Amino acid sequence: MAEYMLEVENLESGYGETQVLFGVSLKVERGTITALLGANGMGKSTTLWAIMGVIPAWGGRVIFKGVDVTKLPTHERVSMGMALVPEGRRLWPELTVEENLYLATFVPRARERLKENLELVYSLFPRLRERRHQKAGTLSGGEQQMLAIARGLMLNPDLLMLDEPSLGLAPKLVQDIAKVLKRLNEEEGLTILLVEQNVHISLQIADYAYVIEAGRIRLHGPAKELAEKPEVKKAYLGL
Ligand SMILES: Nc1ncnc2c1ncn2[C@@H]1O[C@H](COP(=O)(O)OP(=O)(O)O)[C@@H](O)[C@H]1O
Ligand SMILES: [Mg+2]
Known part of the structure; x- marks a missing residue:
C-alpha cells in the first residue's frame, strides 16, 4: 500500500493562455x-x-494511491x-436533501455502501436527517455546507478534498464543521485535504x-510548527 494517499509533483495548470499553477508539489499522507x-x-x-482532472495538468503529475492518474478522466x-x-457547494437546489445524497452515488464504490454512508452522514449531521424531505435550496448556509460535505461522503471516498468549507459561515458553524472533519479523520480513518483561507x-x-x-x-511543515512561524502569524493569523 502506498504510504501517500496523494502525491502532487510539479503541477502546472491554468485557464486558456493564463498559467495559474507554476509547479505545485504536495503530499497527503494516509490517515492525515x-x-x-x-x-x-x-x-x-x-x-x-487539476487534482480531480476537471482541468488538465499542463505539466507535472498527480499520483493517487501510488497510481499515476494525471491523464485519467475525473x-x-x-x-x-x-x-x-x-x-x-453546488447543490441541486430544487431537489430534496435526500435526493441530493442519492444522486451523488453514481459510482459502484458509492452504491455498495449507500445504506451505511447514509446512516453515517445522518449521524454526523442530525439536521440533515430532520430535513431530508426539504428542498436543498431552502436550507440555511450552514446546512447547505453540511449537505455538500455529506454528498462528498456518499461517494465513499478514500480522500475527501474540501474547498473552503468555512466560507461565509458564522464562527460557531465553522467550529462545528471543523469538529466533524476531525471526527471523520479520527473515527473513520478518512484522509482529508482541506483547502482554506481560514488559516x-x-x-x-x-x-x-x-x-x-x-x-x-511558499512553505510547508507540521501544522503546529507552521502556526509558530513569525511570517505565518503575521500574514495569516493576524498576530
Ligand atoms: N475559470 C477561470 N478562468 C480564468 N481564470 C481563472 C478561472 N478561475 C480562476 N482563475 C484565476 O486563477 C487564479 C487562481 O484562482 P483560484 O485557483 O480560484 O484561487 P483561490 O482558490 O486560491 O482563491 C486567479 O487569478 C483567478 O482569477
Ligand atoms: Mg478558491
Whole structure:
C-alpha cells in the first residue's frame, strides 16, 4: 500500500493562455488531515480542479494511491476514491436533501455502501436527517455546507478534498464543521485535504500544512510548527 494517499509533483495548470499553477508539489499522507492554505486568488481551487482532472495538468503529475492518474478522466478518479466538496457547494437546489445524497452515488464504490454512508452522514449531521424531505435550496448556509460535505461522503471516498468549507459561515458553524472533519479523520480513518483561507481553523485540525502563493508552494511543515512561524502569524493569523 502506498504510504501517500496523494502525491502532487510539479503541477502546472491554468485557464486558456493564463498559467495559474507554476509547479505545485504536495503530499497527503494516509490517515492525515493536510491543509492547503493561502489568500484569495493564489491557486487553491485551481490545484483541486487539476487534482480531480476537471482541468488538465499542463505539466507535472498527480499520483493517487501510488497510481499515476494525471491523464485519467475525473469520473475514473472518483471511482478510485477521490471526492471533492467544491467551493460554493453546488447543490441541486430544487431537489430534496435526500435526493441530493442519492444522486451523488453514481459510482459502484458509492452504491455498495449507500445504506451505511447514509446512516453515517445522518449521524454526523442530525439536521440533515430532520430535513431530508426539504428542498436543498431552502436550507440555511450552514446546512447547505453540511449537505455538500455529506454528498462528498456518499461517494465513499478514500480522500475527501474540501474547498473552503468555512466560507461565509458564522464562527460557531465553522467550529462545528471543523469538529466533524476531525471526527471523520479520527473515527473513520478518512484522509482529508482541506483547502482554506481560514488559516486559524485549519491549523487547529490539520496534521500538516502547505501555504500557496501565486501558484507556488511558499512553505510547508507540521501544522503546529507552521502556526509558530513569525511570517505565518503575521500574514495569516493576524498576530
Ligand atoms: N475559470 C477561470 N478562468 C480564468 N481564470 C481563472 C478561472 N478561475 C480562476 N482563475 C484565476 O486563477 C487564479 C487562481 O484562482 P483560484 O485557483 O480560484 O484561487 P483561490 O482558490 O486560491 O482563491 C486567479 O487569478 C483567478 O482569477
Ligand atoms: Mg478558491
